[in-house]
Amino acid sequence: MKNITITVDVEEDCPPMLTSTRGMEEGLPELLDLFKKEGIRATFFVTGMMAEQYPDLIDRIPGEGHELGCHGYTHARFDRMEKEEARLALKQAGKVLRQFERKLVSFRAPNLQFPKSYLGLLEEENFLYDSSIASYKPPFLRSKVKSKIIRIPATITSSFIRLPPGLFIPLIKHWESPVIFVHPWEFVDMSNTPIRLDCRFNTGEKALNNLKILIRALKAQHYIFLTLQERAKLEKYQ
Template identity: 45%
Template sequence: MFLTFDVEPDAPPYQSSSYRGVEEGLPWILHFLEELDVKATFFVTGTVAERYPDLVEEIVERGHELGSHGLDHSRLDKMSREEALDNIVESLRILRSFYPVRSFRAPNLQLPEDLVPRLAENGVVVDSSIAAYKPGHPKAPVWVNGVLRVPATVTSSTIRLPARLARRMTLPESRSFHVLFYHPWEFTRVKRRPLYRPDVWARTGGYARRMLEEVIRLALDRGLRFELVGNAPRLCG
């Protein structure tokens, strides 16, 4: 089982100039995981790493994995392939000054297929830019052009559903392979505004924090073990 967080500006594109998630949500996450001795993979944008180097260093110092979430959370499928590759390479350059990054997740889980071999050329071994809950996406890890593609298995806002449903969907009894992913901004209170989709603001802040604590404790009670995404090639074959 893998626990992952996408560390980015708040609720992009709605609040992309705000960083409350990094400043308030991320320290809370790190403290909570330390309390339970749980390790996670943090996919961080290059610009967040440049803006908050102390927090990125803390992620690494606490034994978590650092992965790339692109340079600035721009959609890679909305730019030319040359621009997208430059974006990825620059993010890796920045993040590798903190950690030997080998894992990647594209913003919005949107990575053009022809960029997968380019990830391998740049030392990326694992990509988690696909979603098992989307039609046509793999439901389990699959090797593609030298990169192990590890799908996220539930969308992040699942943690903010009503409690019973959140528990059942986030930790299904039958699933042996599972990748959870969240955003630090979800654990701060996002204001409801007319242009925001409900899944952006609904039950953010305290409710999301309580549910994450409950889900992680429930997983540990069931004897589940959290692994780093970078270890997926060894664990998944």
């Protein structure tokens, strides 16, 4: 069964470089509309702060059949926090996000940085799945971690789908069960914003169109679109 998991990290624009939230106001509604139109589901990892600021938008996520996951409270990096600080951040995020989704089981840390020694904190907060690692970054899993948490790596970095579709679609098809991720701010034109190139090239309409082309190409080949939770359950039975 060919499958793909699309994940969206919901946060302020290109953190920590910007604090604007154009992605929330313009990009996230566009993404939700696209997924609805295409009839597919995704996993949205949301920061507690964005959920507090945009409750109506966040309500749409579980309301439209998507999985709501946790992306920390602020976008601060967990690998730069003391353990107690990390515990509090998870607790605070969980408290906010569970008002939208009682069954909050998936987590992804900002910048895909989450110390292995903190996995127990995820268990304390009743998370089951963690996607804070990347197949393209060391230590190239899958090392055995003593934790009940199932770790599902992201297959490829987010700006990848802003390359020409003729280039990235064959690669995505080549991977087995890929987990891709995007951000709402990538679907807003950031080309005139003074930030690093990977945060602004081909953002806005181009990015949205690329994502649409990808979804349609995969649908044409009968791919199934899984949430992270569903994808992790498959892992268990392999």
